[in-house]
Amino acid sequence: MVNRKRVGLMSLFGVTLFLAAVQPAVAQGTESTVTEGLIWGLNSNLLYVAVPITVLVEGILIYTVWKYRNADEAKPTQENRRLEITWTIATAIILLFVGVASYQVLGNPYVSATSDQQVESPGNMEEIEVYGQKYIWNFEYRVDAEGVSGSGLTLENVSLDGATVTNVTGDGIRVENAQISGSSIESGTLVNGTVTGAENTTGDDVSFDGVTVESAAISDATIRNGTASSSGTMMMPTNRDVEINITSRDWLHSFHVPGLGLKQDAFPGEWNTIKTRATETGQHQLYCAEYCGSGHSQMLGNVTVVSQDEYQRFLVESWLEAQS
Numbered sequence: 001m002v003n004r005k006r007v008g009l010m011s012l013f014g015v016t017l018f019l020a021a022v023q024p025a026v027a028q029g030t031e032s033t034v035t036e037g038l039i040w041g042l043n044s045n046l047l048y049v050a051v052p053i054t055v056l057v058e059g060i061l062i063y064t065v066w067k068y069r070n071a072d073e074a075k076p077t078q079e080n081r082r083l084e085i086t087w088t089i090a091t092a093i094i095l096l097f098v099g100v101a102s103y104q105v106l107g108n109p110y111v112s113a114t115s116d117q118q119v120e121s122p123g124n125m126e127e128i129e130v131y132g133q134k135y136i137w138n139f140e141y142r143v144d145a146e147g148v149s150g151s152g153l154t155l156e157n158v159s160l161d162g163a164t165v166t167n168v169t170g171d172g173i174r175v176e177n178a179q180i181s182g183s184s185i186e187s188g189t190l191v192n193g194t195v196t197g198a199e200n201t202t203g204d205d206v207s208f209d210g211v212t213v214e215s216a217a218i219s220d221a222t223i224r225n226g227t228a229s230s231s232g233t234m235m236m237p238t239n240r241d242v243e244i245n246i247t248s249r250d251w252l253h254s255f256h257v258p259g260l261g262l263k264q265d266a267f268p269g270e271w272n273t274i275k276t277r278a279t280e281t282g283q284h285q286l287y288c289a290e291y292c293g294s295g296h297s298q299m300l301g302n303v304t305v306v307s308q309d310e311y312q313r314f315l316v317e318s319w320l321e322a323q324s
């Protein structure tokens with residue numbers, strides 16, 4: 001009777017363990033990035049293998065304990081070659097499955113990080129730089145935009161592509177009262193600029209490189225390789241590959257966003273890169289996951305995932321704000 005009760009208790013314990021193990025996978029439901037989807041997919045795949053093995057092994061154990069509960073003396077096991085070959089091969093197959101499944105996910109560029117100083121990004125990828133420092137997170141974004149308008153701006157090192165210059169006065173170094181239509185700069189001053197491909201009056205395309213523009217108004221301008229920044233909150237677009245380059249300005253930190261399945265260490269003087277793609281909009285908590293001093297627990301931030309349009313608007317607005 002006592003033994004039967006014990007078997008019942010053990011079974012209950014087994015079922016509880018099983019439920020505890022399965023529950024997170026069930027609760028997960030949807031994933032918010034490609035990265036998170038891959039990680040949870042691997043998790044469930046391994047669980048599909050681990051649960052039947054656990055049930056089998058525990059079942060045999062419980063059955064054996066129950067069956068030989070009254071045996072006085074244990075009998076020595078006899079050699080059984082067939083059994084040994086079977087469990088060796090079965091184990092090899094299971095380990096092979098675990099290895100292949102893990103490798104596919106861990107070797108995926110959306111999961112594994114690279115440590116290159118300069119990762120050359122194709123133009124179709126958003127680039128975000130993350131700077132950890134005691135005890136705050138700062139972010140820098142690359143801005144490429146078209147059809148940008150603004151006024152009262154000071155622009156440095158900008159390049160305006162496809163602009164047409166009219167009524168240009170000066171010698172190509174200092175241009176005053178320039179009227180540029182297409183990208184229109186009215187009553188602006190271009191200091192130390194170079195104007196190439198422009199005829200003195202109307203017509204040709206012109207591009208400005210390394211130009212400083214003071215108090216200008218621009219409309220319908222193109223921004224190439226501009227930068228924008230934010231502090232505390234990182235913005236991210238949906239349905240677009242994002243390359244997050246992470247470094248530190250002072251000390252060891254770790255960029256950790258559990259809700260997006262992202263985690264990467266931040267070292268001073270080194271860039272660690274993670275690539276991901278968000279699948280839905282939302283806001284997620286950012287933590288520092290490397291003890292970095294007395295303010296470590298307060299080193300929090302947010303990651304806000306918005307639509308591509310909204311992200312683009314954020315970039316341009318931040319860029320314009322930084323110029324004025």
Ligand SMILES: [Cu+2]
Nearest residue numbers: 253288292299
């Ligand atoms: Cu930190």
